[in-house]
Amino acid sequence: MREHALVVESQPQTRQAICQLLGRAGIATRAATSISETLRKLDRIPSLVVLDLVLPDGSGVEVLEAIHAAAIPARVAVLSAGGDGPSVDWIAKYRPDAVFGKPLDFEDFVDWLAVFDAQPDESPHTAEIKPRRAARELAGSLS
Numbered sequence: 694m695r696e697h698a699l700v701v702e703s704q705p706q707t708r709q710a711i712c713q714l715l716g717r718a719g720i721a722t723r724a725a726t727s728i729s730e731t732l733r734k735l736d737r738i739p740s741l742v743v744l745d746l747v748l749p750d751g752s753g754v755e756v757l758e759a760i761h762a763a764a765i766p767a768r769v770a771v772l773s774a775g776g777d778g779p780s781v782d783w784i785a786k787y788r789p790d791a792v793f794g795k796p797l798d799f800e801d802f803v804d805w806l807a808v809f810d811a812q813p814d815e816s817p818h819t820a821e822i823k824p825r826r827a828a829r830e831l832a833g834s835l836s
Contacts, residue, residue: 697722697723697740697741698723698741699723699742700723701744701753701756703748703749707795708724710797711743711802714799720740720741727750728748728751728756729750731744732756732759735756735763738766742756742760742768742770743770744770744789746774746784753771760787768790769791770791770792771789771793772793772795773792791805
């Protein structure tokens with residue numbers, strides 16, 4: 694089964710950029726902008742969740758708790774602006790696979806994504822090229 698991601702981000706520009714980047718890397722995406730929408734969309738188990746911790750209807754930690762409680766086997770990348778949400782130490786108990794600061798550094802995200810997206814029959818170098826190019830293009834368009 695091909696990977697698919699659930700991108701949970703309330704800022705439209707950031708959400709679009711992440712979805713485009715994942716799409717260019719061959720990962721199908723669905724997006725959510727709130728906790729309630731995210732919890733509904735977890736019925737289709739994602740292989741990757743990109744989760745902003747600050748959402749309009751509360752803390753993204755509620756989503757981390759739901760993923761943890763349901764033992765959903767998704768990789769989780771948390772986005773945190775630092776001062777406006779829970780501390781990284783506090784969310785560590787939910788074992789996210791990665792924590793990224795905001796604004797999101799697309800190069801760092803792509804480095805992590807290349808490991809996530811690598812297929813067994815591809816070299817790590819080949820898996821990394823496609824997302825890196827997409828990240829540079831997106832980063833340029835966001836400037």
